[in-house]
Amino acid sequence: MTAFQFWAIIRKSSRTPQYPMPTSYPSILFIGPPGVGKGTQGKILGSIPGFFHLATGDMFRGLDKESEIGMEFTRYASQGLLVPDFLTVRLWQQHVERLIADELFCPATDVLLLDGIPRSEPQAEMMNDHIDPFIIVHLVCEDINQMVARMQNRATEQGRPDDADESVIRRRFKVYAEQTAPVLACYDKSIILNIDALGTQIEVLQRILTAIVPGVNAYKEN
Numbered sequence: 447m448t449a450f451q452f453w454a455i456i457r458k459s460s461r462t463p464q465y466p467m468p469t470s471y472p473s474i475l476f477i478g479p480p481g482v483g484k485g486t487q488g489k490i491l492g493s494i495p496g497f498f499h500l501a502t503g504d505m506f507r508g509l510d511k512e513s514e515i516g517m518e519f520t521r522y523a524s525q526g527l528l529v530p531d532f533l534t535v536r537l538w539q540q541h542v543e544r545l546i547a548d549e550l551f552c553p554a555t556d557v558l559l560l561d562g563i564p565r566s567e568p569q570a571e572m573m574n575d576h577i578d579p580f581i582i583v584h585l586v587c588e589d590i591n592q593m594v595a596r597m598q599n600r601a602t603e604q605g606r607p608d609d610a611d612e613s614v615i616r617r618r619f620k621v622y623a624e625q626t627a628p629v630l631a632c633y634d635k636s637i638i639l640n641i642d643a644l645g646t647q648i649e650v651l652q653r654i655l656t657a658i659v660p661g662v663n664a665y666k667e668n
Contacts, residue, residue, distance in 0.1 A: 470578035471542075472665065473558040474658065477629060478585030480618045481593035481600070481609075482643045483650060487585070488561040490651055498551045502534065502562035505541050507606070524607070526617035528625060531568045538563055539576070557662070566625045570632040581661045582633055583654055585643040590619060592644070637661070 474497075476484040485501050492499025506519045506529065522529050529537075545551035551558075558577065564570040587593055594615050601609035609615065630638060639657040643650055 470576060471553055471558050473560050473577040473579045474581045474583060474662075475564075475579045475633075476559065476561045476583050476585065477626065478643060479587065479590075479593060479622045479627075480615065481597040482585040482587050483596075483647070484561045484585060486647060487583075487651060487654055488559045490647070491654070492559050496556060497559055498545075498556040499559040499561065500542070500545075500551075502538060502565075505537065505562075524614065526614040526621060528565055528621060531566055531572065534563065534565070535569060535572045557665075564629055564632075567628055567632060570629050579633060580637060580665045581658050582630070582638045583658065584630060584638055584640045585650075586640055587643040589644065590616075593619075 476488050478484050485503065488499040488501060491497050506523070519529060528534070542551065546553065560577065560579075564573050594612060597609040597615050598612065600606055639654075639661075641650065641653050641657060645653075
C-alpha cells in the first residue's frame with residue numbers, strides 16, 4: 447500500500463467534524479529512545495489536573511486491527527519502522543479533534559504531554575503550527591540492553607507484539623538514532639532538559655518534576 451492510499455483510507459474513515467486547529471497547543475515533549483519510560487512517566491504526569499498525556503503509540507495501537515489503517519500500522523510496527531510523517535501528523539490532528547469534541551482535552555486549560563510526536567525532523571516542522579513546546583524532557587539511558595529487556599517485559603505484560611522480537615527492537619533503536627534524535631536540534635537548547643532515565647519509576651519522576659516545575663510555573667505566569 448502506498449502512502450497516498452493510506453492517506454485516502456484515513457480520510458474515508460474519519461467521521462469527526464473538521465475543526466480548525468488552534469494556533470498552537472502549549473506542550474511538553476517527551477523524547478528518548480524506545481523503552482526509556484516516556485509513556486510511563488507521561489501517564490503519571492497526565493493524571494495531574496492541567497496536564498493531558500497523548501501518546502501516538504497508544505493512538506495507533508487503538509486502531510481497529512482488522513481495519514485497513516490498523517493493518518497498515520501493524521505492517522510498519524512489526525518491522526520497527528515509523529509510519530510516514532504526513533500520515534502520522536494527520537491522524538494525530540484527527541485524534542486531537544475527537545478528544546476536544548468529546549470534551550476529554552481542553553486546549554484552554556490543559557498542557558499537552560506529547561509522547562511519540564514529533565519523531566522526525568519533517569514531523570517537527572509540520573507540527574510547528576499546532577504545538578508550542580516550552581519544555582522538552584529528554585530521557586537518557588545509555589544501557590541499551592536494559593531498555594531491550596524492559597521492552598520484552600512490556601511485550602509480555604501489555605500484549606504488545608511489536609516489542610517481542612529483539613531484532614525488531616534493535617532496529618527501532620537504529621531508527622531512533624537516525625530519525626528521532628535529530629529532532630532535538632529543531633528546538634532551542636534552553637528548553638531541553640536531560641533526565642537520567644535509569645532507576646525506579648518514582649526516582650525518575652522526582653528528577654522530572656524537579657526539572658520541569660520551574661518552567662511550568664513560569665509558562666503559566668506568562
